[in-house]
Amino acid sequence: MTAGRQPVGRWEWWAIGAIVLVAALLRLWNVDQNLPLVYNIDENARFVPDAARFFQERLDYRELVNPPGMMVLLSLLDHVWFGVQGLSPTEGLDQHPTQAYLLGRLVAALMSTAAIPVLWWAGRILLGRLAAIVAAALLAVAFLPVAYSRLALSDGPTVLFLAVGILGAAWILRDGDRRGYLAVGVAVGLAAGFKYNAGIVVLVGLAAAALRLRADGRGPVLRRTVVMGVVALVAFVVSNPYVLIDPHEMWRAIEYQQKWATSGPYVGEPRTSGFAFYAWAATWGVGWLPTIAALVGSLLLLWWRRPVAALLLPLVALYLLIMGGQDRFFARWMLPIVPVMCLAAGFAVAEVARLVRGGRAAAGDAPGTASRDAVAVDPGDAPTAATGAGDPARSGPPLERRPAVALGVAALLTVALGAQSLVHAAHTVAVVGRDDTRTVLRDWLLEHVPAGDGVVLESMSPAAWQPTFDGRQAWFSLTRWSIYHSIPAVQRRDRDRYPRQTRTKAGFSGWVGILYPELVDRFQQYGYCWVVTSSYQAGRAARTPYLARQAVRFYRELARRGTLVHQISPFARDATGPGGTRGPFGPLEAPVKYQIDRQATTYELAYDRPGPLVSVYRLTGGRCAAPSPVIPSAPLD
Structure with missing residues (x-):
């Protein structure tokens, strides 16, 4: 099996396996915290209760403030789980609340965990093997993704669709693969169906399509982009049938959410600028060092990998521009940009390792040369141009032959970048197992x-x-x-x-x-x-x-x-x-x-x-x- 252009080596399988295992432990340890008592207001009022009656009662705009994708999924699972017990979902919730909420939490945790290998695969195509492993490790332990994957909410699971969208865009950018357009379409529809603002992942698909115009021609790209849009619409309707059932209530819900988010300062939050808030939230929600590394990595992408920068960075910039201008803001609202932060930080670590090894950035190419068009940048991955295959002879020695010191530096940097989040996440999952x-x-x-x-x-x-x-x-x-x-x-x-x-x-x-x-x-x-x-x-x-x-x-x-x-x-x-x-x-x-x-x-x-x-x-x-x-x-x- 391959991810990118090179077969996945044994060391990579071991590394990504270990990373996924750590991520799963952080998300599943004490996931039954305090059940059947549910203290998170959103978890108590939404998703699990609404899922229990989703196919029996019509929701109004108050329930649709959060799009119903998660409710649809949980409702289907409730019908299976409680149906085997001879109960309806509402009866199951009433008689066995622990089972209902635990099922929702397990779904959230597993979907969040699944985002990690998907992001690794996308990162391997876009940035190379080492950067991809680092990005996956950071997403595995980043505090916000961990914390919001342990509750039956839509925030954590939505990260999976962001990762799928980036993977689809990577396929498009690499060789115009049709499956990339389909993957982006599915990701956009489901992301918006789980969290309205996560639909911004459409930007990576559009950017990838635009970058393929020279190689594939306007006609094929436009046709595939239209297909991508149709698939996105279908996926959105499947995850949010209220688009057809009651579009008036759905738009009321969106308007209500927007009005609430712009209704003045929130008591208890001293920051009055959303831009300052999200910059601060990144320093603990992802970590100080990963945030700095993501900024450095973004600058390096703009210098060495402009196609990849054009693919990823507009999503972050536009998202912060929209969300930062509101009156109220919450740290979990920055989750849609966390995968891009992890990728950028991973690229920064990979470039440091390259310098330690003595190689020049971008596999020996100077700034401004054709290397900026390459998708894969890790030595050992044959660079693949957005306009065709690169020259494998310029790719440098395989990763397995790198000096141990370079790999050691990369490993130490990864541990350093993830330490803050890992400490706080591990502490939290241990503490929440005690009585509230x-x-x-x-x-x-x-x-x-x-x-x-x-x-x-x-x-x-x-x-x-x-x-x-x-x-x-x-x-x-x-x-x-x-x-x-x-x-x-x-x-x-x-x-x-x-x-x-x-x-x-x-x-x-x-x-x-x-x-x-x-x-x-x-x-x-x-x-x-x-x-x-x-x-x-x-x-x-x-x-x-x-x-x-x-x-x-x-x-x-x-x-x-x-x-x-x-x-x-x-x-x-x-x-x-x-x-x-x-x-x-x-x-x-x-x-x-x-x-x-x-x-x-x-x-x-x-x-x-x-x-x-x-x-x-x-x-x-x-x-x-x-x-x-x-x-x-x-x-x-």
Whole structure:
């Protein structure tokens, strides 16, 4: 078997096999974390639940904010898996939630893992054997791809379609292979069907087609490009049948997502520039050294391999131009450009190894010569021009004959580039196997807070983790305590006094917007004596106090007037807060500053278990001062 023009050597099979094994371990270790409790809001609300009813109910724009490709796939698997058990997907989710979510997570992990050998194959054609191995290794351990391949979300699996699109483009660029056009078409359609913005992979196919015009002629290239577009459209419709079923709702979903992303700064995120945010996110989502290597590799591609640069780099530039100009941004949204970053970094490492060996860049060719048109650049791969076959005699000695020092340098550089992500990814997958702080909170409340008591439960997770009133372990109930706030809604007064905080809907994103200091009086007035806060909300207010001034005042008032009766920390015992303070921590204090992506993925090494810092306060004024049980009553508008 070959990948590129040279047969795959035994050492390559061993290397890519080991890399895939490491990638699979990072994605599958503790993948059943906290099940059947699901704390990621997106995972709880989308994909698995929607997949269970996908072929039974029509989705509206709220469900279609994320394209339904992942839902279609999971629904088909649910019908097979639960059908064998004599259950419908909805019955399976209701009776066996662990199985339903674990199935979704396994699909995400395996699809993400599959992207690694595909990217290796593409990199081998475009950049040579050594660069391809390095790129595959970096994608295997890069923190963001690992973290978002462990949840039943569409982010991790979409990387597979990006890699397939790049592979198809490599086939096109190398020899105009028709299978390349078909591969790109399938990749574009499925990528957009899983994640709308991932459809930008179409750029690599169009660039490859344009680069084949001189060699293949306008007519054949145009015909094959049209076929590529038709295949992309068919694949998109298959993965997103709502294009035909209800296009109005689909476009409403896209408009809603766009409006939300441009609706002003996000509380808790101090960066106001998307360009600065994604540059920063790359330094930990992929790593400092890989990011620098990717920049160097991009410059080298522009100098030595202009066709490959024209193929890959416009995708990154246009994607960042679009996403960086929005008001809100999340680290996982940069996943579509991670494969290109890995390829560019791999090329930089391969060029360093070439210099150590004593060879000149591009197999001995000087800048500006025909070598810039070559696709394969690794010594041992016969350079293949976009306009025809290259001259094998100019390719240099095979990789197996290189001096050991050059290979050693390449190996050390690869380890150095992947070390940051590997350490954090391995730490995260070990830590998430422990009970989440919200699981610990649930057990504590069951033991210490009487059934029927009034509890103010801050929005920190899906509300499904609470037990039923009679103590049964039903995971989808909110009836044990009288909850002043569950995620869907909160009742409040004083709208005249606080005209900017009149919302009655308050999910995770909007929770701090409904807080103000006098709420403490309201809680005591109506008998809601237990107040549960978390660093997910208080940390947001503390990080951007200028966006949540009333919330900051509320937390200070709560700490002043309430009694902290219990605190559950996700951090190691020796973790310290601001100024070197140790726990218990106030609601606006935490050893790690809030950042939604890094907290949601437990990135920081200070974490000892997943989840937020949770604090339980007991109010003792008003009705809460009564020694007898308090019967709470919700305020009426």
